[in-house]
Amino acid sequence: xxxxxxxxxxxxxxxxxxxxxxxxxxxxxxxxxxxxxxxxxxxxxxxxxxxxxxxxxxxxxxxxxxxxxxxxxxxxxxxxxxxxxxxxxxxxxxxxxxxxxxxxxxxxxxxxxxxxxxxxxxxxxxxxxxxxxxxxxxxxxxxxxxxxxxxxxxxxxxxxxxxxxxxxxxxxxxxxxxxxxxxxxxxxxxxxxxxxxxxxxxxxxxxxxxxxxxxxxxxxxxxxxxxxxxxxxxxxxxxxxxxxxxxxxxxxxxxxxxxxxxxxxxxxxxxxxxxxxxxxxxxxxxxxxxxxxxxxxxxxxxxxxxxxxxxxxxxxxxxxxxxxxxxxxxxxxxxxxxxxxxxxxxxxx
Amino acid sequence: xxxxxxxxxxxxxxxxxxxxxxxxxxxxxxxxxxxxxxxxxxxxxxxxxxxxxxxxxxxxxxxxxxxxxxxxxxxxxxxxxxxxxxxxxxxxxxxxxxxxxxxxxxxxxxxxxxxxxxxxxxxxxxxxxxxxxxxxxxxxxxxxxxxxxxxxxxxxxxxxxxxxxxxxxxxxxxxxxxxxxxxxxxxxxxxxxxxxxxxxxxxxxxxxxxxxxxxxxxxxxxxxxxxxxxxxxxxxxxxxxxxxxxxxxxxxxxxxxxxxxxxxxxxxxxxxxxxxxxxxxxxxxxxxxxxxxxxxxxxxxxxxxxxxxxxxxxxxxxxxxxxxxxxxxxxxxxxxxxxxxxxxxxxxx
Numbered sequence: 001x002x003x004x005x006x007x008x009x010x011x012x013x014x015x016x017x018x019x020x021x022x023x024x025x026x027x028x029x030x031x032x033x034x035x036x037x038x039x040x041x042x043x044x045x046x047x048x049x050x051x052x053x054x055x056x057x058x059x060x061x062x063x064x065x066x067x068x069x070x071x072x073x074x075x076x077x078x079x080x081x082x083x084x085x086x087x088x089x090x091x092x093x094x095x096x097x098x099x100x101x102x103x104x105x106x107x108x109x110x111x112x113x114x115x116x117x118x119x120x121x122x123x124x125x126x127x128x129x130x131x132x133x134x135x136x137x138x139x140x141x142x143x144x145x146x147x148x149x150x151x152x153x154x155x156x157x158x159x160x161x162x163x164x165x166x167x168x169x170x171x172x173x174x175x176x177x178x179x180x181x182x183x184x185x186x187x188x189x190x191x192x193x194x195x196x197x198x199x200x201x202x203x204x205x206x207x208x209x210x211x212x213x214x215x216x217x218x219x220x221x222x223x224x225x226x227x228x229x230x231x232x233x234x235x236x237x238x239x240x241x242x243x244x245x246x247x248x249x250x251x252x253x254x255x256x257x258x259x260x261x262x263x264x265x266x267x268x269x270x271x272x273x274x275x276x277x278x279x280x281x282x283x284x285x286x287x288x289x290x291x292x293x294x295x296x297x298x299x300x301x302x303x304x305x306x307x308x309x310x311x312x313x314x315x316x317x318x319x320x321x322x323x324x325x326x327x328x329x330x331x332x333x334x335x336x337x338x339x340x341x342x343x344x345x346x347x348x349x
Numbered sequence: 350x351x352x353x354x355x356x357x358x359x360x361x362x363x364x365x366x367x368x369x370x371x372x373x374x375x376x377x378x379x380x381x382x383x384x385x386x387x388x389x390x391x392x393x394x395x396x397x398x399x400x401x402x403x404x405x406x407x408x409x410x411x412x413x414x415x416x417x418x419x420x421x422x423x424x425x426x427x428x429x430x431x432x433x434x435x436x437x438x439x440x441x442x443x444x445x446x447x448x449x450x451x452x453x454x455x456x457x458x459x460x461x462x463x464x465x466x467x468x469x470x471x472x473x474x475x476x477x478x479x480x481x482x483x484x485x486x487x488x489x490x491x492x493x494x495x496x497x498x499x500x501x502x503x504x505x506x507x508x509x510x511x512x513x514x515x516x517x518x519x520x521x522x523x524x525x526x527x528x529x530x531x532x533x534x535x536x537x538x539x540x541x542x543x544x545x546x547x548x549x550x551x552x553x554x555x556x557x558x559x560x561x562x563x564x565x566x567x568x569x570x571x572x573x574x575x576x577x578x579x580x581x582x583x584x585x586x587x588x589x590x591x592x593x594x595x596x597x598x599x600x601x602x603x604x605x606x607x608x609x610x611x612x613x614x615x616x617x618x619x620x621x622x623x624x625x626x627x628x629x630x631x632x633x634x635x636x637x638x639x640x641x642x643x644x645x646x647x648x649x650x651x652x653x654x655x656x657x658x659x660x661x662x663x664x665x666x667x668x669x670x671x672x673x674x675x676x677x678x679x680x681x682x683x684x685x686x687x688x689x690x691x692x693x694x695x696x697x698x
Contacts, residue, residue: 292504
């Protein structure tokens, strides 16, 4: 993507709910070069802090006209136009680049056909890493430190000393060593967990906390040797059903699963069977094959499943962090440098 | 050459007894007669079943062992002094299997003796840090809310919280506090320690952002999002967190106690938890243990109870044996002053 020519003024359009203080930060970044259009009346209303989808909305004819006009003049978008993403290339003919507010946009770009456009997309990868790593540790500790057992003892008013294996010394297979996986690896290592990592590319340095790199093709051999499986990879053609039935069944009895990637990476039905039988000790899941999780899913009532409604990544500090990335990218864009978190169609993330 | 006599006074796995023997088969003679020890209540139990009694001949063998030994792994802790201590005529060094031995040492007058005392300091900090963070993550990441949503089969995205950026106050700056601080730091928390000896040189002082003396406690309490209490029971720590101290805590504070129940006014704590003046408490220790079945703590939703087992992990004995074996080597070389975890008879810890 070419850098703006000197003196060229560009328009940034804010396309999803964003607090005024952050809009101001964007405005203040380089007012000589960037005009910022923020028309909150036309944007969705956030249902919770850092909600980028917002409540469903319909615009009046007038509002629609105003929005079309904004799109026509936009060179850069902060978030997708969720009203009509498929036609973004036509509706926003000057559009060069969209800064997304989520990390996993591969499926979305495919579905909307946007992956075939000439628009550059940058993700919010990294922003969700800390909160998701915290959720992963919560999940592991929940099962390795017997929360269910302690809850039962508490209900029974029963005090009896006991011994637990604890988390220290457990071995985990972490699939995905990007910004998310790297934070998870560091946290696990901090608790004395032995981390084996699997990622798309082999070779290269071991990320901090990872003691062994495993080839994605050797999963069936490795899975029986680990006490927990953490999925932290993007969903791509390569990772879809990476953990299929044979892989789920290869897990050591008593293993724990944490999924902070996408539901499509694992064979959910096989996982549910394992959880029901107790072969899989427990699972902490932030993502599912179908979201919202259908009411009839047996997972709601399984005592050894922790369900988070795809919210483990969303924390109050999120918008600030996304804007940090955006501002960094605005600088790079101006200087003709490679953008951070640039989506790569061939990689799928 | 006369062998150095070593007696093991608490139950220990056969392979670990072997490990101790193998430190120096030439110079060391290890007394471990398996039927002289009480049955265990749980793995790594050092005290054993309370009703255990040795027969006449067993007692004679036991006492003969005590009389011969110079080195002890644990020593019999009698209800009434001097009990079996009277038989430890040749005792020079006792390696304990716990760290909180201050009360016993004082009561038995061992602080006035020439006996070298070493503790199991370090062995428990890992498991206790794990459990403390299990509790903190559960609270700050709203686990009970998630649980309730799951029970209702409700999928509604929301904005979560994180542990990063919060302030953790440790009561104590010793090994247990260090263990917690190291994890807290890695998770992006600010850590302040309150200790009776803030200026004492500590190898691990960097692990805390600030170290303060007890006189600063009341000033610091309002800054804490979380408090982890790690101190042993001494005259100074008894009731340190009294009604006034509790009133200075943030109303949504998370209080974790892995030290001793006597440090906090339990009645005031219960009131605060009930009246929205304390957000959450996770206790591994209580004023009276076992916690009486009538205690209100059992039924309070914002309380987690661990039956003083948060430090008891299956690898405990292996870790203690490790420390002991290294210390034995130093002792046999005449280098006892360099042993690990020498108990300070003045400070009583």
